[in-house]
Amino acid sequence: AQSVTQLGSHVSVSEGALVLLRCNYSSSVPPYLFWYVQYPNQGLQLLLKYTTGATLVKGINGFEAEFKKSETSFHLTKPSAHMSDAAEYFCAVRGYNNNDMRFGAGTRLTVKP
Amino acid sequence: GAVVSQHPSRVICKSGTSVKIECRSLDFQATTMFWYRQFPKQSLMLMATSNEGSKATYEQGVEKDKFLINHASLTLSTLTVTSAHPEDSSFYICSSGPGEGSPLHFGNGTRLTVT
Numbered sequence: 001a002q003s004v005t006q007l008g009s010h011v012s013v014s015e016g017a018l019v020l021l022r023c024n025y026s027s028s029v030p031p032y033l034f035w036y037v038q039y040p041n042q043g044l045q046l047l048l049k050y051t052t053g054a055t056l057v058k059g060i061n062g063f064e065a066e067f068k069k070s071e072t073s074f075h076l077t078k079p080s081a082h083m084s085d086a087a088e089y090f091c092a093v094r095g096y097n098n099n100d101m102r103f104g105a106g107t108r109l110t111v112k113p
Numbered sequence: 114g115a116v117v118s119q120h121p122s123r124v125i126c127k128s129g130t131s132v133k134i135e136c137r138s139l140d141f142q143a144t145t146m147f148w149y150r151q152f153p154k155q156s157l158m159l160m161a162t163s164n165e166g167s168k169a170t171y172e173q174g175v176e177k178d179k180f181l182i183n184h185a186s187l188t189l190s191t192l193t194v195t196s197a198h199p200e201d202s203s204f205y206i207c208s209s210g211p212g213e214g215s216p217l218h219f220g221n222g223t224r225l226t227v228t
Binding site for chain 1: 119147154155156157159162204206208214216217218219220221222224
């Protein structure tokens, strides 16, 4: 079964610093990969997705992620953190045939002024 | 873009009563919808997959008689928590997507509190 592992349940950065949230996937074939953000008491908002094609994927709010097959990774980055980026981030994988989506444990991002 | 609407956003009920949560796809036909449950400070756990016109598929450990799912049309799926108990208090989120490989679009969730 496909799964994703997020390294680090909590990441804290200073405003303006680089954000790096780690995600590794487990799949025998390249899956569909996603990053979502969740603010308190809200649903999930899609940041970006990888399906096929270009391995560097740009998303909303200045985030991007790179699909690295050799490392089975899909880490999320943002060059300069903003206070409004503080939230919970989930990496997710979805298989073929309209399968359900499986989530990592989540990483809480804190941004310090 | 694809939109999923979930209602209600918050509900408080007494122990022993039933609560129905609705999930609608507003601009696409959802043959499949997914119901997730999220405990505080935890990830989303898939409860069941709702299939239009057929029975839902439940994940291991999820009681199908407690969490009744109906998907009678291509735009509406409902989750009914029957005979709710305090341990059923949680955040329930539905989702769907317009096709294979597409991202899932999520409702805003329903915060259920059972007193």
